[in-house]
Amino acid sequence: MTRLTRRLAALLSFCLALAAAPAMAQQADNTGEGPALLVADDLFVEGEDRLVATGNVEALQGGYRLIATRITYDRSADQLIIEGPIRVLDEAGNLVTADRAEMDQALENGILTGARMVLDQQLQLASVEARRVEGRYTQLSRVVATSCQVCGPNGVPLWQIRAARVVHDQQAQQLYFDNATFHIGRVPVFYFPRIRLPDPTLARARGLLIPTFRSTTLLGLGVKVPYFIPIGDHQDVTLIPYLSPKTRTMEFRYRRAFVYGDLTLTGGLSRDTLQPEALRGYLFAEGRFDLPDDFELEFDLAAVSDESYLNDYGISSKDRLASSVAATRVKRDVFMQASIVNYQTLRDSESNDTQPRIMLDYFVERRLFPAAIGGELRLSAETHGHLRRSKLDVDGPDDDDEVDGRDVARLNAELSWRDRWTVGPGLRMGVTGYLWADRFITEQDATSDRDVASLTPGAALELRWPLQRRGFNGGRTLLEPVVQLGWVGGERKANPNDESTRVEFDEANLLSLSRFPAPDRRERGTTLAAGLRWMHQAPAGWTAALTFGQVWRTEEDPEFSLSSGLSRESVSDLLIAGRFSAPFGLTISARGLLDKDARFNKAEALASWSNSRLDLNASYLLLVRDNDEDRASGQSEWTFDSTYQVSRHWAASTEARYDLADRRLDRLGLGLQYRNECIEVGFAARRNYASASNLEPSTDFDLTVALKGFSTGGSAKEYRRTCAF
Incomplete structure (x- = not known):
């Protein structure tokens, strides 16, 4: 049963108490939830305390509807007997069916025989008997649960969970299974003495998310099993243990929403056989916050323990990491921005000591429209500085024609005026004047x-x-x-x-x-x-x-x-x-x-x-050989990526990068996905060949399997199959 029973309690108790009502009655509901309507072929009173409605009985209120063959209300026993087939439907699509029900007047306690629940038009639970307790819990006995479409009385779902008992906590939106067996078709695969799953109406549920099976030439066959932990209404944590014969990794994601911004942290720590003596890991942080006086603060921070970690674990293909913090204000005629950026190179041919690591910038621009001279006047100023770790004031042994330790600071100001006119037969003429003032200070x-x-x-x-x-x-x-x-x-x-x-x-x-x-x-x-x-x-x-x-x-x-x-x-x-x-x-x-x-x-x-x-x-990209840009040979490459919906349930994807200059593949990937109303299966294979930023070639395989119909698995109602008879 779902929360619709609480609202139907007021409807039925009100309608059925109308002892002198005709066979079709319509009155205003004193609960304040709109008019209630009881429709039946016959409505009569037996004695002083017993009211009976028979023949195509329907009770309606708002978006709720109950259909039954016969409803008997015994006021002296405070009992409501509903004879079926019974069908109760709410505006959200939740459905309850039963053969017979014996309930109290408030429909908070009672027994339903041959009960079947459909939650959020997704998850189906069929039971021999259901017991309603305290208006919150529904206890189902000898249950079969699935979100797969079942065609015909002898149809077998693709997967199902059979349990001795299932308790649905309507308030917590949770399902508790006792002595449960997971079946693929008719074959039992797993046994769980007790398991808790969120019902599909819960948007953020604590529990396991979709697992991923991953096989790589670097780390072997492993599995990722994410676990989602909500922390109140505005923050959550996802822990993702990754286990394989060659690594023990814990990845995580933390999210928090504030009144004036949001924050996301993503990272991981690893012990593996690739670098057995080191603790490896990475951390990404992203955020945006509104500041006083119309300023906006944005930051995107990234750090990694070593050059190959992101590539080894398939996290990112970046060969340089930029960490930035910027405060910006944009108005009609004024722009202002202050930022600091830190670069970390992951390229084998570059050194973090000789590359500019820290960059500081401040820029402001104002527009004026002087009436005396017309046109538009712009005033801008910029300060910039960047630093290197190296202290050398000459080119080092890398022989790249660059001074290893050069640090630069500059101050630039610009004054410009511009105006445009239309002359002659639609000719547009524009004049612009500039004055730049620059100062540079160079160290080392x-x-x-x-x-x-x-x-x-x-x-x-x-x-x-x-x-x-x-x-x-x-x-x-x-x-x-x-x-x-x-x-x-x-x-x-x-x-x-x-x-x-x-x-x-x-x-x-x-x-x-x-x-x-x-x-x-x-x-x-x-x-x-x-x-x-x-x-x-x-x-x-x-x-x-x-x-x-x-x-x-x-x-x-x-x-x-x-x-x-x-x-x-x-x-x-x-x-x-x-x-x-x-x-x-x-x-x-x-x-x-x-x-x-x-x-x-x-x-x-x-x-x-x-x-x-x-x-x-x-x-397609073409670059010729250019020593001034540190390119000893020409570059030419094609890249492709595509997704094709083969059918309603099947989709295929491809990606490739081909180096025309070297006549070889740099990357090749294939993917296949199947999705219906109760399951989603995805398979991906990717081959990364050796390159300047990826010295170690690798082949990765990923397999994900998700059961639909639960909060953690998401919905796939749009992929529901139809039965052909």
């Missing part, structure tokens, strides 16, 4: 000046001519040529290039006066940038776009690498970018830099196709 670097300061002016004139055509059938086409003449004065100082070693040339910075990612380098001299943008939106719903762009400069800049597209010549590579999307779920985007010999120095492409059955993603 014998190759550069310690203190460098500069004041740099800049200006740009931009012209756009957007041309739009509308088709008679609703299509639209936009063609927009754009050109910008820019100038940046001053001379480059002798501060080191420590942040702008990787330059990206794309649509976003085509019209920028400096395409370096940080202010330790700025483009100098006069530049001319030209581009052409085309976009079409078809009546059928598909859209396409193309962008072409190129930059000319009066002075060569040796700080640009070959693969940046800006090279060391006065003319940049030709930027080509395109995008296509269709209403049937296809999206394609591509970008490349074409040099003067019609060869791509850099290219990337992304494609995805998604519909009700297929989710396919593919990407």
Whole structure:
């Protein structure tokens, strides 16, 4: 029985007390829960204390409904006899059926014969007899429990639990099984003297979660058995012991929700045969909190005991870990952010002593709209510093052309003004002026000046001519040529290039006066940038776009690498970018830099196709050899991942990464999942080959099995099968 019995008690006691009522009666319920309705073919009184309703008896109130053949209420004995077939249904979908019931007036105590319960339209419990106690407990004898669809009187569910007794605690939303046997089909597999499981209406239940069987070439065959522990309404802990012949691991996850934010901690500790002398582990922490004065605090922290732990245990494929804490405030005309970041490299070719470990940043920007001169005035300031562990002021034995212990601090301020006008036949003209003030302090670097300061002016004139055509059938086409003449004065100082070693040339910075990612380098001299943008939106719903762009400069800049597209010549590579999307779920985007010999120095492409059955993603990346970016050979690779819904219950997934330059697979994965209303089985196999960040190849197999219908197993009502007769 479920909580609907409490509400039906008031309904039945009220309706059945109407001794002088006609065969169909409707009155207002004095409990305040809406009108009660009793419908029957015949309603009569026997003596002074006995009321009988017979023939298609229905009692209704709110979303609750009771159907029976005969209801007899004996006021002197305070007893309610309901003869079936009995069917009780509430608005949540909970169902109780029985052949016969003898209850007290409040329906809190009594016996049901041939009782069957269906909780939350998922879990079915059939018993010979059910006893209702104190309006809270339902005791079922000789019980069969399953969430599988059973077709026909002789049907056998895929799995079932047979028990001598089951007690349902309606208030705690728990099920207690005594002398229980777990069956697959008709075959008993496990025996439990006593077991407790949450009913499907409980959202957060203490207990075991879905286990995972994992087999890897590094750790052998093992099993993960998560245990969930709720702590009040706002926090919980999940403990995940992982046992195999080669490891003893305890993983955990802690979550807590606050009034003004949330916190999640994830980690693990291991003793294994891979590094038997060391205690290995990792810790990730994520959180977000609202602070006074419209500030928001966000942090994402990560730490690991050694370079290979995350890869050995299949936790993450990252080869660098970034721990960051940032406070941000965003208003209409003011942006402010303060942050600290710590990097930990996991790459075998890099050292944490010579890589920048700690970075401190503070940035503020304000927009003003002066009426006297018009346009928009922007004021911004930034402070930045990064430190290395090494104390060497020269390049060490790694011979990477970098000073091992260089530490840098800088202060940058920017004053800019911009305005735009429409002139002539729809021509858009824009003017922008800049003034940058920079100061750099460099420590532990014998190759550069310690203190460098500069004041740099800049200006740009931009012209756009957007041309739009509308088709008679609703299509639209936009063609927009754009050109910008820019100038940046001053001379480059002798501060080191420590942040702008990787330059990206794309649509976003085509019209920028400096395409370096940080202010330790700025483009100098006069530049001319030209581009052409085309976009079409078809009546059928598909859209396409193309962008072409190129930059000319009066002075060569040796700080640009070959693969940046800006090279060391006065003319940049030709930027080509395109995008296509269709209403049937296809999206394609591509970008490349074409040099003067019609060869791509850099290219990337992304494609995805998604519909009700297929989710396919593919990407391509091309990078040429570039010593300035520490790339001794070219890189070219394809990556694929997909999920295909083979049928309503079966799904398959694949993932692959292929290195075209080395002509070998880097990673290959396959997955298969079966799901119906009572079980979910997932199998995955993954092969990781040796690479620069993964020196030890491994093969992993994962198997998960979940029984649906309990709170810990989740719901799968949408996958319910139908019976064919």
